[in-house]
Amino acid sequence: MQMRPAELAAIRAGDVDVAFRRWERPRVRVGTRMRTAVGLIEVTSVDRVAVSSLSSADARRAGAASLAALRQGLDRLHPERPVYRIGLRYAGVDPRHALRESVPDAAEIDAIVAALDRLDRASPIGPWTRATLLLIDELPATRAPDLAQRLGRDTPSFKQDVRKLKERGLTESLDIGYRLSPRGAAVLDHEGHPRPARARSVPEPGIPLPHIGAAATRALTARGVVRLEQVAGLSEGEVQALHGVGPYALRHLRAAMDAAGLTFRDDPGASPQTGVTTETS
Structure with a gap:
């Protein structure tokens, strides 16, 4: 479920608690927690509704300028599809934020290393995890297409693999590119990968x-x-x-x-x- 940055910010602030979408069928379920730029957003309800039943209160709860604006927005794309009202609430910070700042102990590092090895063995392109971590460490805040090109990869599959590293708290997404987290740095240091200081951006x-x-x-x-x-x-x-x-x-x-x-x-x-x-x- 895609949401605009302004919509996410309003949900976090508590100013918006519903969204309306035209879908062939529901794409989220009650209880679903979505990771977003502002943290976790939880789905509290999913109901099919008639456009004629929408009210000014619905428009306010959705952050629309008016009921007319809400209806116009719904009619702009795929007017033949049914309308769903999705209840939403801010459910707290993304747990990956705390994870990436935590430096793992020896047992955790062993588990992370084993997980990275499994990703490498399962990949059709061969081992990629350490090369990707090292490249992000060398070139933080660099566009994903540029990083993918350095590794001879297409951008979509590269970004998909970086998300696997992010799930483990090893990298952090920036508005432009990525950077290595303290957790990711600890793994590279543990394995003895060369990380010359002159090749890394020292954080301000x-x-x-x-x-x-x-x-x-x-x-x-x-x-x-x-x-x-x-x-x-x-x-x-x-x-x-x-x-x-x-x-x-x-x-x-x-x-x-x-x-x-x-x-x-x-x-x-x-x-x-x-x-x-x-x-x-």
Whole structure:
């Protein structure tokens, strides 16, 4: 079930708790938990409904501008299909987030290594797990097609395999490309794979940028901005003027900065040097 970033953010905030889709048959079941960019989204109900029965309350719960807008959206594609109302709720953070930050002990590493060996043996292209981990370690935040080309692979199957590594907490998806997690690094180090320091990107200290979309991420990283603390050194107007930074990116940047006690440089109450929120008595 595909959902737009704005829809996901609204579900997490509790502002949206239903979605409407035209399907030949239900594609999700009650109790299904979907991993998304904002965390786990759980399906609480799935009901077939008539378009004529929809109300303004349904539109508000779905985040639509109006009942007319909701109906128009449903009629835009496949109007011959039945309509389903899907109840949704935010079910917490993705457990893979905590997993990838946990450094495994010896027993866990043995289990991970055995799992990677099984993936290699089952693959029609031969062993791929270590080469993929090493390439992501060498080239973090690099487009998946570019990484796939380096390995002589097609992009769809490469991305599918990277998801298998992500499920085990070994990699993390970025708005552009991936990076190796501490868990993944521990596995490579344990096996003695060469990871020269000069070949790896040393993370900048501070809070990473939130997921704001590939275009906005490229715009900020091209300016050397890769951490929230660096965003706080810019005015909101400067960020907004960057090509690729739109309302969605600004909203998520502001939310992440609020959570970290940071503001844009020109916000009232911000320190001129740091963008850190200051208290006034």
